[in-house]
Amino acid sequence: MEKRRKIPVGLLYSTTGPYAPMGQDGLDGALLAFEEANAEAGQGAIEFVPVISNPMGDLARYPSLARRLLLERGCRQLMGTITSAARKEVIPTIEKHDGLLWYTCPHEGFETNENVIYVGACPNQHLLPLLRYILPRHEPRLFLLGSNYIWGWEINRIARTLTLAAGGKILGERYLGLGEVTPRHLLVEILRKRPAIILNNLIGTSCHAFLRAFDELRQLDPLLAADCRVVSCDLVESELAETGPAAAGCIAALSHLASLDTKPNQALARRLAVRFGPRRTPSAYVVGAYIAAWGLIRAVRSSGSDATGSVKQALHDGPQATPLGPLHISARDNYAALPCYIGEATTAGTYRRLAGGDELIVGDPYLADINLAAFAATFRPVAPRTPTLRIVS
Incomplete structure (x- = not known):
C-alpha cells in the first residue's frame, strides 16, 4: 500500500x-x-x-x-x-x-x-470602507489611538489624511506600548476634547483595557456615551469575549463576521x-x-x-476552492480579494451586520487607486450637534 x-x-x-x-x-x-x-x-x-x-x-x-x-x-x-x-x-x-x-x-x-x-485585509479592504460608513453618520471629529508600532502609526496616518481631505478634524493622536494596560491619561484627554469618533488601533490587552476603562467613563458621562463611537479595523469576536459587555456598540470593519447567516x-x-x-x-x-x-x-x-x-x-x-468560497490571489502583488463587513458589537459578544460584504474588494496595498477628492465627495458630513434649551415655567 x-x-x-x-x-x-x-x-x-x-x-x-x-x-x-x-x-x-x-x-x-x-x-x-x-x-x-x-x-x-x-x-x-x-x-x-x-x-x-x-x-x-x-x-x-x-x-x-x-x-x-x-x-x-x-x-x-x-x-x-x-x-x-x-x-x-x-x-x-x-x-x-x-x-x-x-x-x-x-x-x-x-x-x-x-x-x-x-x-x-489591507487599508482599502478595511479602513476605507469603515470611514465611508462612519463619517456620513457622525460628526467627523476623530481621536486616533494605536499600539506603538507600524500598524498603529500607518493606519492612523492614512485615517488622518482621509479625514482631513473630507473636511473632518483630528482632535488627538496617542499611542500605547504593546501590552500596556494603563490608559487613564488617554481617557482624560478624550473627556476634555470630546471626539465624536475614536479610531481604536490598539492591540490585544491594551485594547481590552482601554475598552473597559472607556465603558466605565461612558457610564459616568451619558453625553459622551451618546455622542462618541469607538470604531476599529481588527476587533474580532474572540476579543469581544475578553472585554465582555464593555465593547458593546463598537463598530468594526472585518473580512468576516462569525454571526453571518x-x-x-x-x-x-x-x-x-x-x-x-x-x-x-x-x-x-x-x-x-x-x-x-x-x-x-x-x-x-x-x-x-x-x-x-x-x-x-x-x-x-486561478482561484483556489475553499469551504467558504474561492480564494483569489493576485499575480500582481500576492494579495487576496476580500469582502468587508461593517458590524456593531452586541452585549452577547457577537457582531450585528450593518453593511457590506456584498462584493470582493481587490487589494490595493499602496492605495494607488484612491482619489482623495473623490473620496471626500462620497458623503456629506453630519453637522455638529447644537445643544437645545428647554424653558421650564
Missing part, C-alpha cells in the same frame, strides 16, 4: 502573550483546515503535518523560530505572525531560505513581497465548536487562517509540490 507523502507546514502563532486570543484564532483556523484535508485524502495522497511554534508575543523570538521551522523541520510553507512588526521580523529569514509566508491578519499595507501571500458559515461554526469547544467561533482571524490553509492545500495538490514557486504559480493560475 502506497504511503502518504508528508508535507510539514509551520504554524507561527503566539498563543500566549499580549495578543494571545488572536493567535489562538489563527492557529485553530489553520489546524481545522489541515485536519479536514487529511481526513478526506486517500492512500497515496499528500498529508499535511502542522508544526506548531509559539513565539509568545516576543518579537525577538520570531526570526529564530522561523529559521528553525525552515531549516530543522523542513517547512517550506509558514503560516502566521499576528502583528506587522512580527511579520517584518521574519520576512528576511523567509526570503533567505526561499520559503513562503501566509499572512492572514489585517495590516497597514504599503508592502509587497514575492515570499508573502497576503490573505489579511449563511450555510457555509454556520457549518464552519459547528465544526469549530465540535473541534475546539463552543467559545471558538468563525471570527475574521479564524477564517483568514482557515481559507489560507485551504488555499495552500489546493495549490500543493494541484501542483504536486510545496516549493514556493510551484505554490505561487498555482495560486496565480
Whole structure:
C-alpha cells in the first residue's frame, strides 16, 4: 500500500502573550483546515503535518523560530505572525531560505513581497470602507489611538489624511506600548476634547483595557456615551469575549463576521465548536487562517509540490476552492480579494451586520487607486450637534 507523502507546514502563532486570543484564532483556523484535508485524502495522497511554534508575543523570538521551522523541520510553507512588526521580523529569514509566508491578519499595507501571500485585509479592504460608513453618520471629529508600532502609526496616518481631505478634524493622536494596560491619561484627554469618533488601533490587552476603562467613563458621562463611537479595523469576536459587555456598540470593519447567516458559515461554526469547544467561533482571524490553509492545500495538490514557486504559480493560475468560497490571489502583488463587513458589537459578544460584504474588494496595498477628492465627495458630513434649551415655567 502506497504511503502518504508528508508535507510539514509551520504554524507561527503566539498563543500566549499580549495578543494571545488572536493567535489562538489563527492557529485553530489553520489546524481545522489541515485536519479536514487529511481526513478526506486517500492512500497515496499528500498529508499535511502542522508544526506548531509559539513565539509568545516576543518579537525577538520570531526570526529564530522561523529559521528553525525552515531549516530543522523542513517547512517550506509558514503560516502566521499576528502583528506587522512580527511579520517584518521574519520576512528576511523567509526570503533567505526561499520559503513562503501566509499572512492572514489585517495590516497597514504599503508592502509587497514575492515570499508573502497576503490573505489579511489591507487599508482599502478595511479602513476605507469603515470611514465611508462612519463619517456620513457622525460628526467627523476623530481621536486616533494605536499600539506603538507600524500598524498603529500607518493606519492612523492614512485615517488622518482621509479625514482631513473630507473636511473632518483630528482632535488627538496617542499611542500605547504593546501590552500596556494603563490608559487613564488617554481617557482624560478624550473627556476634555470630546471626539465624536475614536479610531481604536490598539492591540490585544491594551485594547481590552482601554475598552473597559472607556465603558466605565461612558457610564459616568451619558453625553459622551451618546455622542462618541469607538470604531476599529481588527476587533474580532474572540476579543469581544475578553472585554465582555464593555465593547458593546463598537463598530468594526472585518473580512468576516462569525454571526453571518449563511450555510457555509454556520457549518464552519459547528465544526469549530465540535473541534475546539463552543467559545471558538468563525471570527475574521479564524477564517483568514482557515481559507489560507485551504488555499495552500489546493495549490500543493494541484501542483504536486510545496516549493514556493510551484505554490505561487498555482495560486496565480486561478482561484483556489475553499469551504467558504474561492480564494483569489493576485499575480500582481500576492494579495487576496476580500469582502468587508461593517458590524456593531452586541452585549452577547457577537457582531450585528450593518453593511457590506456584498462584493470582493481587490487589494490595493499602496492605495494607488484612491482619489482623495473623490473620496471626500462620497458623503456629506453630519453637522455638529447644537445643544437645545428647554424653558421650564
